Amino acid sequence: MELSQLKYFRHTARTENITKSAAELHISQPALSKMIVTLEKDLGVKLFDREGKHIKLNNHGAVFLKYVDIALGALEDGRKELEDISGQTSGTLHVSFDVASQLMPDLLKEFRDRHPEVTFHLLQHDRNPTQAKFDFCITSSLVGPSGTEKKSC
Template identity: 50%
Template sequence: MDLLQLRYFCKIARLEHITRAAEELHVSQPALSKTLKLLEQELGTELFDRTGKFIRLNNYGRVFLKYAEQSLEALENGKRELADMSSGQAGDIRLAFPVGSHVVPALLSRFRQQYPDITFTLIQHFGPSDPPRFDLCISSLPLQIPRVESLPLLTEELFLAVPADHKLAGRTSIRLEDASEEHFVTLRTGNDLRERTDSLCRIAGFNPKRIFESDDPATVRGLIRAGLGIALVPAVSWDGSVGEHVRLIRIEQPVCERTIGISWLEDHYLSKACLIFREFTVAYFHELALANAPGDSSV
C-alpha cells in the first residue's frame, strides 16, 4: 500500500465516480481502476459496490475511508508544521467564508497591510454535503461540519430591508408576520441567510412569497434597491451595502439574529499564519460590533 493508492481511493470515495475521479486526478481511467483493484486485493475486500458503470462506497469502504483520510491529513499536518518552522510569518491560508462577502475583503485588506507575506486561497461557495478542506472558515454558527471547533465573532440583528418608496418604509419597527403578503428577494436554497429567512418566516406563520432567487448577495441588494422586493438583511455584515434607496426596519417578533464565528477542523494543524489571522479576525469583528452598536436603523 502506498500514498498514491490512498489518495486515489479517497478521491473515488468522495465522488463515487471513476471517470470524474480520473479527470480530477489527471490520470487515465484504466490506470485508476487498476490502482483501486490492487488496493482492494491487498486489503482482501472490495471497498465499493459495483452495478454496471456505477460504484457506491460500501460499509468496508466507509470504515477504510475514515482511516485513509486521517493518515493523509496527518502527513499534510506534518508538512505544514515543517514549513511553519522555516517560514516565520509567511504562509498560505485556505479561508472559507460562506457568509461575510461584504466585510471579508476589508478584513483581508487590513490584515495584509500588517502581514504582506501571508497569502490566501479563498473558498466562498460550498454546501454541508460537500465541505471543502479549509484552514479557517468564517460562517454562521453552528457550522454543520463534523469535528469542528468554533469561536463566536459577533451576533448581528437581521432587519427587514424595503425599497425607500415601499409602503412599509416609514415604519421604525414591524412584526415579521406583517410582511407575509410581500414579495421577497432571497438567496438560493442552501445559503445560511436563505435558510434563516425561511425558518423565521415559518415561525411568524407564513412561507415567504419569493419573486427572485440569486446565488449572489450583491444581486439581492441590487434587486431591493430597484424596488423589486424585500429581504431580511444582516445589520453588521451587510452594513452600508444596500444603499440610500433602501430602508431597514427593526423586527419586533420573532427575534431575528444570527451569530457569525470562525471555525477550524479539530484534526487540522493550524500554522502560525492561521493563528495570527484568527486572532486578528476576532479583534476586527469586535471593532465591527462596537461600530455598529444600536442606533439609527435607516440607510
C-alpha cells in the first residue's frame, strides 16, 4: 500500500466520481481506476460498488476511509510539527481580499521575503465570503463573530 493510493482513494471516496477525481488530482482516469483496483486487491475487498459509470463508497470503503483519514491526518500533523520545531514554514496560504489592489503587493512581498517556501492562492472580490475557504481575509466588509456576513464585499 502506497501513500499516493491512500490520498487518491480518499479523494475518490469523497467525490464518488472517478472522472472528476482524476481531473482534480491531475492524473488520467485509467491510472486512477487502476490504482483503486490495485488497492482493493491489496486489501482483499471492494471499496466501491460500481453501477455502470457510477461508483458509490460501500461499507468496506466507509470503514477503510475512517482509518485513511486518521492515518493521513496523523502524517500531516507530523509534517506540521516538524516544520514548527525546525522553524521552516511551507505550504499554501489561501487569502481572500476586497481591499484596494495597491495594498496587496506590498503585504505579499514582505510576507514572501520572510517565508519564501509559502505559496499563495488569492481570491479577490468574492461576492460570498462566508462560503469561500480561506486562511486569511482582508476585507472592508463587516463580518460577524460566527463568520456571517453583515455587509457584502
